[in-house]
Amino acid sequence: MFLVGIPISIVGLQGLWPCGLPHELTSHDIATRIRVDPKTIAAASTDFGRLTNEVPAAVFCPSSDRDIAELLQVAYESTQRITVAPRGHGHSVWGQASAAGGVVIDMRCLGGNATGDEEHSPLAAARISVSEGGAYVDAGGEQLWVEVLRETLRFGLAPRSWTDYLYLTVGGTLSNAGLSGQAFRHGPQISNVYELDVVTGQGELMTCSRDRNPDLFYAVLGGLGQFGIITRASIALEPAPERVRWVRLIYTDFAAFTEDQEFLISLDGRGAPGKKIMKREDKKYKGFDYVEGSVTLGHTPVSNWRSSFFSEDDSRRIASLAAQHGAIYCLEGSMYYGSSSAPTIEQDVERLLEDLSFVPGFVFTNDVNYVGFLNRVRKGELQLRSNGLWDVPHPWLNLFVPKTRILDFNVGVFRGILMRNHSVGPILVYPLNRNKWDERMSSVVPDEEVFFTVGLLRSSTPEDWRQLETQNEEILRFCETEGIEVKQYLPHQKGRADWVKHFGRKWGAFLERKKNYDPKAILSPGQGIFDSPVA
Ligand SMILES: Cc1cc2nc3c(=O)[nH]c(=O)nc-3n(C[C@H](O)[C@H](O)[C@H](O)COP(=O)(O)OP(=O)(O)OC[C@H]3O[C@@H](n4cnc5c(N)ncnc54)[C@H](O)[C@@H]3O)c2cc1C
Ligand SMILES: *[C@@H]1O[C@H](CO)[C@@H](O)[C@H](O)[C@H]1NC(C)=O
Ligand SMILES: *[C@@H]1O[C@H](CO)[C@@H](O)[C@H](O)[C@H]1NC(C)=O
Numbered sequence: 001m002f003l004v005g006i007p008i009s010i011v012g013l014q015g016l017w018p019c020g021l022p023h024e025l026t027s028h029d030i031a032t033r034i035r036v037d038p039k040t041i042a043a044a045s046t047d048f049g050r051l052t053n054e055v056p057a058a059v060f061c062p063s064s065d066r067d068i069a070e071l072l073q074v075a076y077e078s079t080q081r082i083t084v085a086p087r088g089h090g091h092s093v094w095g096q097a098s099a100a101g102g103v104v105i106d107m108r109c110l111g112g113n114a115t116g117d118e119e120h121s122p123l124a125a126a127r128i129s130v131s132e133g134g135a136y137v138d139a140g141g142e143q144l145w146v147e148v149l150r151e152t153l154r155f156g157l158a159p160r161s162w163t164d165y166l167y168l169t170v171g172g173t174l175s176n177a178g179l180s181g182q183a184f185r186h187g188p189q190i191s192n193v194y195e196l197d198v199v200t201g202q203g204e205l206m207t208c209s210r211d212r213n214p215d216l217f218y219a220v221l222g223g224l225g226q227f228g229i230i231t232r233a234s235i236a237l238e239p240a241p242e243r244v245r246w247v248r249l250i251y252t253d254f255a256a257f258t259e260d261q262e263f264l265i266s267l268d269g270r271g272a273p274g275k276k277i278m279k280r281e282d283k284k285y286k287g288f289d290y291v292e293g294s295v296t297l298g299h300t301p302v303s304n305w306r307s308s309f310f311s312e313d314d315s316r317r318i319a320s321l322a323a324q325h326g327a328i329y330c331l332e333g334s335m336y337y338g339s340s341s342a343p344t345i346e347q348d349v350e351r352l353l354e355d356l357s358f359v360p361g362f363v364f365t366n367d368v369n370y371v372g373f374l375n376r377v378r379k380g381e382l383q384l385r386s387n388g389l390w391d392v393p394h395p396w397l398n399l400f401v402p403k404t405r406i407l408d409f410n411v412g413v414f415r416g417i418l419m420r421n422h423s424v425g426p427i428l429v430y431p432l433n434r435n436k437w438d439e440r441m442s443s444v445v446p447d448e449e450v451f452f453t454v455g456l457l458r459s460s461t462p463e464d465w466r467q468l469e470t471q472n473e474e475i476l477r478f479c480e481t482e483g484i485e486v487k488q489y490l491p492h493q494k495g496r497a498d499w500v501k502h503f504g505r506k507w508g509a510f511l512e513r514k515k516n517y518d519p520k521a522i523l524s525p526g527q528g529i530f531d532s533p534v535a
Pocket of ligand 2: 035059106109112113
């Protein structure tokens with residue numbers, strides 16, 4: 001539609017242009033990439049958590065890294081304060097990818113807004129390329145891990161460290177850590193990156209790695225979006241396993257459960273003995289390639305257990321065990337195999353199970369292909385969606401708990417605070433090896449060699465989430481008074497003092513890096529770390 005010869009879109013842009021944003025942006029080439037329509041604005045105002053509503057002045061839809069760099073240059077040079085938040089898939093829970101009154105960059109525009117479910121999306125695929133020789137893949141920061149998996153599998157390759165859920169972006173998880181059951185062996189996803197392209201808070205496009213601009217490289221990994229926008233990451237690959245033998249073991253004793261988990265993460269992939277080997281006879285093991293676990297509190301309906309793992313009959317037995325003991329623990333392990341190792345897989349798993357202390361008879365086995373295994377959470381998502389239970393508030397709390405205090409944590413939190421008030425959603429508990437993390441990176445973990453990641457992945461109604469948040473605060477207070485030195489993962493802090501405490505000895509470096517790469521504190525304001533320039 002035209003109005004006296006001027007395309008309506010331009011009139012619309014001027015008419016709708018939020019007075020809060022500077023003129024430099026509207027007059028610049030990249031103005032055509034700006035969206036201010038209510039639907040786009042609304043979508044960028046909230047996230048998976050559904051706990052916040054932070055309305056940006058505009059959404060920016062880039063077609064290249066250059067667009068992003070230009071936007072940041074304009075913001076950096078402007079006399080007016082403009083904040084900019086890259087938004088990956090918006091799967092934060094506390095508005096970390098928001099920019100109230102600022103600009104949200106919809107990173108998914110770079111790959112043509114693919115949904116992730118396309119068998120092949122040319123625009124998305126164009127920004128993923130497997131290196132010659134197959135040692136790594138270069139992926140756009142906006143790529144979903146499921147897209148990276150699909151493209152690398154065409155070469156029989158795959159990244160080795162994952163998240164449980166694959167519809168998260170490379171840039172989003174690398175800004176935190178990226179954890180799943182492989183991290184005990186390969187480290188978090190941030191430990192599996194060779195090189196990054198980053199647009200800094202000054203609008204500079206820089207390449208960084210352990211050798212080239214190393215300070216920026218270490219800053220950005222686990223950096224909560226504070227130092228630059230990741231537009232490309234070069235990620236380590238391995239030959240993709242063909243199949244996965246997947247087991248679930250039920251425990252009624254928390255100490256037995258965590259001891260077995262710790263034993264399993266002490267084994268390395270090729271069957272070399274771990275440090276607890278002497279206690280477990282003089283035996284060589286092939287360990288699991290993936291180790292996780294979960295806690296189930298109190299009475300859960302039989303139907304909650306029913307899955308591809310548990311038959312109707314199994315579900316009844318497990319539910320009755322849970323009712324009897326108040327809480328049960330489920331250790332989950334997987335061993336990868338292919339045609340060459342197929343003949344021994346049965347035996348390899350058996351050997352390992354022989355020395356574990358789960359409740360006799362409570363071992364359940366599944367056998368799936370690699371994609372089916374990695375993409376397991378998607379099934380649950382589709383089910384929840386069809387029941388209207390996906391787009392609901394998620395007052396999650398994720399903590400790292402030092403190994404020496406995990407039993408106290410069990411008593412005070414699982415069997416204490418949480419037992420008193422049940423909530424809906426999985427509770428994940430599994431140990432990690434700190435030697436797979438790089439101290440130079442921005443992420444923070446407890447000081448002990450082994451620590452547990454605990455995820456309270458709760459769902460709630462719009463009315464009840466504040467109660468759950470109160471409970472989260474109670475848990476943090478409990479840890480504080482008991483001297484359990486937990487660290488939050490995907491941290492959500494209330495103010496500067498809490499951030500300083502969160503980063504601990506890393507705070508000084510964090511602040512220094514902020515001065516170097518984003519002195520005007522433009523980037524990812526939704527994290528709530530910096531609300532004004534630092535230099
Ligand atoms: C269902 C579900 C399952 C999950 N499972 C796991 C799991 O198993 N393991 C795990 O580790 N985490 C898990 N998470 C948490 C998840 O890793 C983080 O919330 C992550 O930030 C989400 O990625 P995203 O792309 O949606 O990021 P967003 O929420 O869009 O962004 C997160 C932060 O990173 C910044 N950011 C986004 N893109 C970039 C970029 N390209 N460069 C720099 N900064 C950027 C944003 O500004 C924001 O501050 C899960 C989350 C959900 C909702
Ligand atoms: C992608 O999404 C943005 C909204 O963030 C929209 O403005 C843009 O037109 C979409 N692009 C395509 C190719 O659909
Ligand atoms: C716990 O449950 C009781 C009632 O069952 C309720 O009054 C209380 O507010 C709940 N507390 C929390 C923290 O959810």
